[in-house]
Amino acid sequence: MFKGEKVFESEKSIKYLFQKSYSKTNSLVIIFSAFPTKGKQPAYNFVRTLSEFDCNKLFILDDFGSRASYYLCEKRDFSIERSVISLINFIIKENEIDHVISCGSSKGGYAALYYGIKYGFDHIIAASPQYYLGDYLLDQTNSQDVTLFMSGLSADEDHQFLNEIMPKMIDETQSKPNIFIHLGKDEPHYENHVKPLLAKLNEVHINYELDLGDYSKHSDVGKFFPTILKDNIRTLLHYPSLEITQSTNGKQPIGSQCTFEAKTESEKNKIAWYVFRENDRVEMKNYSTDHTLSVTFDHVGKYYVKAFAINSLKHKVSVSSEEIEVY
Incomplete structure (x- = not known):
């Protein structure tokens, strides 16, 4: 069981x-999962990718059937979908959510589009989604x-x-979410999938942004989408950017020093620092507009620092x- 995992009891x-x-x-950012690698159990996607954002995140597991259900149905009974949307509505109500983003890649991209369009979420961020499930499952992947x-x-x-699940849903919806597809x-x-999807979106006047990468393998979406996903969430939710540079790395003698600098888009963003040795926090610096930290290593061990950036929107x-x- 993944740390922090819970079970929502509904029809399923x-x-x-x-x-x-x-x-x-x-x-709220909702993350739907792709197919697991062959021989592995279904897993939550993008947990580490989105760990830098202090926002409400809901990762939903699709562990139905032999490998997956697309968060939809069993023997054409959509009790899985009804249970998933009940969970989403529960989280929305309990946390007073008024802005929802759904995201995912491949199978997760299909689910992000399906739920985001059908249930009127504000934004959808999807990578390399399927559209015709019959074609994909029976003709293209056996x-x-x-x-x-x-x-x-x-x-x-x-x-x-x-094949008809997604097109029929789009024909019947009244919602107009903002859609980004990579x-x-x-x-x-x-x-096979995205061009027919875009034609359907054009037909019903749902706006979208298409982002095409310079690659040909479906599996390569895993290399390119994490950064794109983070950039989109940062823009949509107005989170600051943050990266750390450091004057030294690798092995260093005891008594040496290192200067860390937080790179962010505005000098007005405030930065706080934690210093860890062997995963224990040994020093901290409260939020200020000073974006640098100097650390003297006075004990043997493995060190790293964690920087926090906060903007005017908190x-x-x-x-x-x-x-x-x-050493």
Whole structure:
């Protein structure tokens, strides 16, 4: 079990991880997961990627069937979807949320689009999503195990049923979320899934932004999307940027010093610092407009610092430095 994982009991039991904002923000980022690597169990995606943001984050696990259900259905019964949206509505109500972003890549991108469009979320950030599930599961990946769980009838009927889920939902919706879609310009997904999706969005007058990367493998979305996801969330929710530079790294003798500098987009952003030795906090510096920290290593051990940046909106991010081993 993932640390902090909980189970929401509804028609189906939904496993999830909710990370509440310490700053009590009123926005929620929902993260849907992609297919797990073959031979591995379903997992939460982008937990580490989004760890720098002090915002409300809801990671939802799709561990139904043999590998996945697209957060939708079992034998055409959409009790999984009803349970997932019940969880989302519970989190929204309990935390007084009034701004929702859904995100994910591949299968997670499909789910982010499906839930974001159907339930009227404010923003959707999707990478290389599928659109025609029947084509993808039966023709392109031979995922009959997933198809059998979700649809469970003859192959022809399954194919049509799965292909129609997203188009039918878009035809019926009244919501107009802001949509951002990223994928490689030479990925097969672009021709097979994203172009038909964009045609449907154009048909119903839902605006979108398309971002094409210079790559051709579907798996490469894992290399490019994390940074794009962070940049989009930072822009949408008005979080500061933050990175750390340091004057030394690697192995250093006892008594040596290192100067750390926090790089952020505004000198008005305030910076706080924690210094860790062997994962124990040994020093701290409260928020100020001084963006540097000098540390003298007076004990043997492994050190790193963590910087926090907060802007005028009280939105906070944090990042950690590279480790320094003192001998």
